[in-house]
Amino acid sequence: MTRAISEADTRANFIDPKLAASDWGSDKIEREYYFTDGRKLVGNRRGKRLFLDYLLKYNNTNLAIVEAKKFTDHPTKGLQQAINYALKLRIRFVYATNGDKIYEFDTEIGGGDYIENFPTPKTLYERIYSDNLQLKEKFHNIPFLLTGAMRPRYYQEIAVNKVLESIAEGKKRILLTLATGTGKTFISFQIVHKLLQAKWNVDSQDRRPRILFLADRNVLADQAINTFNPYENDLVKIDGEEVRRRNGVVPTNAYIFFAIYQAIAEREDIGGYYKEYPSDFFDLIIIDECHRGSANEEGSWRAILDHFAPAVHLGLTATPKKKDNVDTYKYFGKPVFEYSLKDGISDGFLTPYKVKRVRTNIDEYIHTSDNRVIQGEVKKDLYSLNDFDKNLIIIQRTDLIARAILNNINRMDKTIVFCADQDHALDLRDKINVHKEIRDPYYCVRVTSDEGKVGRTFLEAFQDNDKDIPVILTSSKMLTTGVDARNVRNIVLTTPIESTVEFKQIIGRGTRIFEGKDFFTIIDFVGATDKFYDEDWDGPPDDETDTDETGTKGEKESGKKRKKQKEKEDEEGEGKKEKLIIELNNGRVLKVTDVEIRYISDSGKPLTAREFLEKLVGELPSVYQDEEHLRKMWSNPDTRDALLVQLGELGFDREQLETLREMIASPECDLFDVLAHISFSSELKTRKDRATSVKEDNSFLSVYKDLRARDFLLYIINHYEKYGVEELGRNKLADLVNLKLGTPKDAKAAFGDMKSLLQAFYKLQKNIYRAS
Known part of the structure; x- marks a missing residue:
């Protein structure tokens, strides 16, 4: 019987010789060229990396892609994907071949045809770079x-x-x-x-x-x-x-x-x-x-x-x-x-982000006589978010924002807080230091132009990934661009941002890659993240308008007038005019009323909880066909891990799935039941329901005559009920053995041999997830 010719055989026996005949030596070919890192996923994992079968190089430039298929396949079977990669890599020529026929596609003219032989490197180079x-x-x-x-x-x-x-x-x-x-x-x-x-x-x-x-x-x-x-x-x-x-x-x-x-x-x-x-x-x-x-x-x-x-x-x-x-x-x-930012996140070169939109019960202010005016004059009936900390300071609100920041970050996660001006950065720094749990005097510091050399020293320490302190920087304009701090975990927005350009620069403070940093969080107190919904977020505007150098639209001004306006708005001029400062009466209790988490889709837009659910439901049919298929994958630790990776590659990481569970069920429900309920309207069950069902089923546990084996399996069931499906991972088995049985020798004595122990571990999971 003749062995089928594989793709590897085709490359070695047919494609490589044809390339060599056209002077494509090994020094001019990069095989299985990976050009992305894969989108960052929760748990220090990565999504799928993109790669080429062959990358043809000459004179330190990438000239062409070769998409290889096995000898018995149609030569252009993988052409479309190769064209997509060529457009991404700005490579003009794509060659699709099964070792017998060669198809040349020119992305510049958008068409191609079959050719007898690969062009030589010099010929191809001169075709591409004919001018100059x-x-x-x-x-x-x-x-x-x-x-x-x-x-x-x-x-x-x-x-x-x-x-x-x-x-x-x-x-x-x-x-x-x-x-x-x-x-x-x-x-x-x-x-x-x-x-x-x-x-x-x-x-x-x-x-x-x-x-x-x-x-x-x-x-x-x-x-x-x-x-x-x-x-x-x-x-x-x-x-x-x-x-x-x-x-x-x-x-x-x-x-x-x-x-x-x-x-x-x-x-x-x-x-x-x-x-x-x-x-x-x-x-x-x-x-x-x-x-x-x-x-x-x-x-x-x-x-x-x-x-x-x-x-x-x-x-x-x-x-x-x-x-x-x-x-x-x-x-x-x-x-x-x-x-673009979207490209960088998709390719895995930038860190994804999520949004926490925080609302309080004082996101607007109407002055009443029982509140005390400490400074300034009340000039408006209604003060909105745009007024806070620029024109109006409410002492208790500043305190509330400081506490809310600390409540929404991990204590030692490096955080940049963007404030209305330098004085506001001082006020927030002082309030954060009142409520912080870390005693270090430099836990939260201000870094603005007024701080001079001291501020630059704090910034250098913040950027040093080997140093924990300072953890929180409060700033206004100084840190919006170009500051390379790779381990920033939180960007906090406490003042409206009118310019889309400035907003994008601020978000960029958190996108840098760092080991163990799966995502960063934008904590938004003012609705600035609504700019993610702008139609031109990653593209050109619908029309063009004249703008001044501060980003203000309108008629052109004289150079002197514009210079004065810029100086007025710059950090050096901020906070100089008298602000209205209010102290609320003691009867007013300020609080956070809502924290809405939004996740960023592949398009770069934040998804509300409902949109997130709808998108997930729409993607799930590509992962499993029916409930039994889902059950089979989920009840095996190996295929379950593969399923979670696949969901992550679609943009739904473990943390997002946890959020989904809380949206439609409760933390006590198994993720399997959440997915089954969404996809097939199955009845929701808790982990306790599933654990009790196995414990009461004598047909499973009674197989194990040694009481130590039964006790160990019951121990796993209880761990699962208490802590979740993570306790059923293959990587957890050794720890469970150490905690309950002692040593591998003890485990072998209880189950007869290690193979039987592993079989019991897998069989237990089939019983946990069996259909009612």
């Missing part, structure tokens, strides 16, 4: 500068190559849009490295380029400098201290320059260091967080960019095109590459 080939080839030929076992993520490679290809094509304004936490600074470093090695510059001379990295905060510039450490001898930071050290002369003897725009911009007392440089001094300017005003015609950064107009301007932003950053896109043009 020489410079692109030079850029591609320079490998990434990596240390140790480090490997760039697929989207980082794409971003670097897209920028360099744009530079090779002579583009002067380039934009990258990548979600917070995806490594924009690493991407910038690799771009700079390749440009330096290639000796590229705008005037095509034989010299290394001069590059300016422009940020808007020292903490961002300093983080970038650390990333550029391999070039520490070639970089300098432009600031007042450096200029003074050089006797008033700006530094010029470097290739990589770092600056915050405030340090080099023109001010009332300083002419502006940037003017000390010739307009053609820099070849490339990288503008970090460029949505924060760099592209606005009257923005704070614009004068600097206009001065250095001959340079290539590369903008970096975490925010897709929105109504409040449309000027950025008008200046730079369409991004050469975008990688």
